[in-house]
Amino acid sequence: MITPRILIILLLFQTAVYSQLQMPPLFEDHMVLQQQEMVSIWGTDQPHTTIRVAGSWNERASTTTDNKGKWKVKLQTPEAGGPYSVSIEGSNKVVFTDVLIGEVWLCSGQSNMEMPVKGFQSQPVIGSHEAILNSTNDQIRLFTVARHPSLTPVENISGAWLKSNPVNSRDFSAVGYFFGRKINQLLNIPIGIIHTSWGSSNVETWMDEETLSEFKNVEIPNEIPKDKPQKYDTLLFNGMLYPLQDYTLKGFLWYQGEANRNSSNYASLFAAMIQQWRNQWSRGDLPFYFVQIAPYGYKGKNAGYVREEQLKTLKLVQNAGMAVTLDIGDCKYIHPPEKRLVGERLAYWALAKDYGIKGISYSGPIYERMEKTDNGEINLYFSECNDGLISFGKKLEGFVIAGKDKVFYPATAIVNRNGTVTVFSEKVPDPVAVRYAFESCPEATLFNIEGLPASPFRTDDWEDTGD
Known part of the structure; x- marks a missing residue:
C-alpha cells in the first residue's frame, strides 16, 4: 500500500530526476x-x-x-x-x-534501405559474411532510429551510437553501411551514419502536414492504425525524422519508391519532401542522393513509370544524385541482393560532388534528346558518358520503337563511337518515339564504359496505362 508519505517521496524523486540535465x-x-x-x-x-x-x-x-x-x-x-x-x-x-569528428549522413526510405548487412530471412545480401567479418572499424559509427509512428511531432527518439564491428554491423542498413565504408576507405576519416527507415513506407509518411497540404487526396490520420502505420501520411516524419532535424549533417541518402509505384505525382511529392527536409535542417541545399528502384516482377502498373518519376526528380532538384540499379534486380525478389553496389554507387556521387575526387564517374548514362534521320532511324543522345557507351558483350536489347499509331515494336539498337545510339525497325518506317527498359522487370544492356547502367527512359509522353 502506498501511503501519503511514500507518495510524496516518489513525487519529489520524480521531480528531481526530471529537473536534471538530460x-x-x-x-x-x-x-x-x-x-x-x-x-x-x-x-x-x-x-x-x-x-x-x-x-x-x-x-x-x-x-x-x-x-x-x-x-x-x-x-x-x-x-x-x-x-x-x-x-x-x-x-x-x-x-x-570517444567522440569522433567526421562526416555524418542520414539514410532513410523503405525496406531496401532497411535491409541489414546480414540480409532478410531467406533473402541474402551478396558478400555479407565477408563484409560482417571485416567490419571492425573504430572510425565508422552507426545509429539506428527505433520504429515509432506518431500523430504529432515528438522531441525524442530511441537509439544508440554503436561502433562498427561484426556484432553491430550485421543488423545495420546494408546500403548505409556500404556507403559509409566506401567514404571511409577513400577519405580515411570518421563516418557517422544515422539510419531511419521502415519497410513498405510511402513518401507521404516522411513528410510534414504543412508540405502535404499543397497536394490533393491527403489524409492526415487522427489515430495510429494497428496495421501498417508506415503507410499513413506524416506518421514517420513525426516520430522518426522530426526529432533528428537539428543534428548537423553532411547530407541525405534515400532508397524508396516501390510503395509509390501507383502514384501519378511521385516526382512532385518527392521533390517537395526533399525541399522540406532541407528547410528543416536550415543549411541550404544539403546533398540528397537516392536510388532508382530495381527491376522486379510487379503485378499491375508498369514500374517504368515510377522510375521515370525518379528520373524527373533528378532534373527537378538541385544538388541531387540518382544511383541506377537496372542491372542488379531480380524479377522474383523485391530486395536486390547486391546492396554493396547500391551503397557504393551512392558513394560515387558524394565522393565526386562533395569530397572533390576527380576523374571518376558517378552516374550512368542519362537520355537527353533524339533526332530523326531521313532513312527511318532515330539517334539518341546521352549525358554522363563522355568516354562512350557499351553493352559489355551483351546484345543491345530493351529498345522499342513506335510510329504515330503509338504501337511499339522491338527495335534494333546500335551503339556508335560518338556516344549515341541508333534505333530502327523494319516494322516502323516513320518512327516518332523510342523507349528503353521501360517495363517492370527489364534487363540492363546499355552502360557507360565505367560500368554504370543507363537509366530507363522514353522519348514520348503518351498517356497510356502501362498495365
Missing part, C-alpha cells in the same frame, strides 16, 4: 559530430539554468534554458579526428567520451 540519445559516447561546422547540441534542464558546453578540442559555448527547460547551443568543430570528449554542465554534469 540529453537526447543522439548525444552519447561514441557519437560522430560533423566536422568544421557550428554543430547543434541541445537538451533539457531546470528552467533558467545556465548551460555550459565544452569540447576537448578547446571550443566552448553557453546558454540559458528557457521557461520550459529547453536549451540549444552551437559548437564549432575542428577538422576530422578524435577521439574527443564533450562535457555539458547545468544542474548536473555529463561527459561524453
